[in-house]
Amino acid sequence: MMLVLIMAAVLWGIGAALGTPRRLRWGMIGVLWLAVVGLHLLLPQGHPLRLATGESAALWLMLGGAVAIGFVYRAGLGRLRARAKEQADATGRNGDTGRKPLFSEAELDRYARHIVLREIGGPGQKALKEARVLVIGAGGLGSPVLLYLAAAGVGVIGVIDDDEVDNSNLQRQVIHRDEDIGLPKVQSAAAAMHAQNPHVTVHPYQRRLTPEIAQELFADYDLILDGTDNFATRYLSNRIAAELSIPLISGALSQWEGQLSVFDPARGAPCYQCIFPEAPAPGLAPSCSEAGVLGPLPGVVGAMMAGEAIKIITGAGQALRGEMLIYDALYGESRKIGLSPRETCPICGTKGERDDKPVAG
Numbered sequence: 001m002m003l004v005l006i007m008a009a010v011l012w013g014i015g016a017a018l019g020t021p022r023r024l025r026w027g028m029i030g031v032l033w034l035a036v037v038g039l040h041l042l043l044p045q046g047h048p049l050r051l052a053t054g055e056s057a058a059l060w061l062m063l064g065g066a067v068a069i070g071f072v073y074r075a076g077l078g079r080l081r082a083r084a085k086e087q088a089d090a091t092g093r094n095g096d097t098g099r100k101p102l103f104s105e106a107e108l109d110r111y112a113r114h115i116v117l118r119e120i121g122g123p124g125q126k127a128l129k130e131a132r133v134l135v136i137g138a139g140g141l142g143s144p145v146l147l148y149l150a151a152a153g154v155g156v157i158g159v160i161d162d163d164e165v166d167n168s169n170l171q172r173q174v175i176h177r178d179e180d181i182g183l184p185k186v187q188s189a190a191a192a193m194h195a196q197n198p199h200v201t202v203h204p205y206q207r208r209l210t211p212e213i214a215q216e217l218f219a220d221y222d223l224i225l226d227g228t229d230n231f232a233t234r235y236l237s238n239r240i241a242a243e244l245s246i247p248l249i250s251g252a253l254s255q256w257e258g259q260l261s262v263f264d265p266a267r268g269a270p271c272y273q274c275i276f277p278e279a280p281a282p283g284l285a286p287s288c289s290e291a292g293v294l295g296p297l298p299g300v301v302g303a304m305m306a307g308e309a310i311k312i313i314t315g316a317g318q319a320l321r322g323e324m325l326i327y328d329a330l331y332g333e334s335r336k337i338g339l340s341p342r343e344t345c346p347i348c349g350t351k352g353e354r355d356d357k358p359v360a361g
Helices: 002-017 022-042 048-052 057-093 105-110 121-130 142-152 167-171 185-196 211-218 231-243 297-314
Strands: 132-136 156-160 201-205 223-226 248-254 257-263 323-328 333-338
Touching (some): 121 297, 132 142, 142 156, 142 185, 185 201, 211 231, 223 231, 223 297, 231 248, 231 257, 257 297, 297 323
Parallel strands (some): 156 201, 223 248
Antiparallel strands (some): 248 257, 257 323, 323 333
């Protein structure tokens, strides 16, 4: 077998020295492979040529199959990139308008693994680039959410948080570094996102989300992700998102357990207040600083939240509308429970305080 590999290397080297095109060099190696396989199929066992080239044709057939798969993959990837370019041109972002293509060569290469996914493809990646997503909180959950949304190529990402990076955050808030201690979290996060993907636009808002600014801020985005750890912000985010018919992806953590769901009453799913009508009494739901939290847990749940965002934007699969996913890191278990709208919900219900409003969805 080593003899054949040496011969292939010699053929490749001679071709390179003579300036032979790569395709022709691969063709020469292919002819050599066919000759070797033919020898193994035609000559009897024990023949010196068979002994000198590996004795069995099976190994050479497997090697040829692996190379063929590689070539088919590369060819398919090239076709998908060409199709993405054509779709960008068809949308009027190139050609007569004089504008640049929707995706640069670097972006097409960066997002190639998305483009080859049947459920996303070129149209899904285009939807991601044109999407506007707001993330509330740049802490434990916000860190993986922001990094993965930036990596996925979401065009505009807003992040709102009034906190600064503290040494105690670094155990789980992986978007921040030791040298960022003392900086506003939104600035630290924006720098990390730009370093990860310079093709996205980040809008950092260094302030607390309040009722005075929530309506105008949310209206500028297509999707909201809430990774905060206080109930006042969760209820505010839920109310404004429901009023504007914007899907809300909400995640929460406690020690070893995390949960997430998509609250979207405009599309028939319950809202956050349907499931949690009232905030728990003080002390019943301690914060992470009080109860502790496993360092990797926010990464697991935050990555799931980013996955839900990508599905909603691209229309792939089935989002967690009307369902809650619960992950238990201590025992390595996950489960889903069904959620239903509550008719008496003051935010999206159809009875009581909401009798004068139409049914959601």
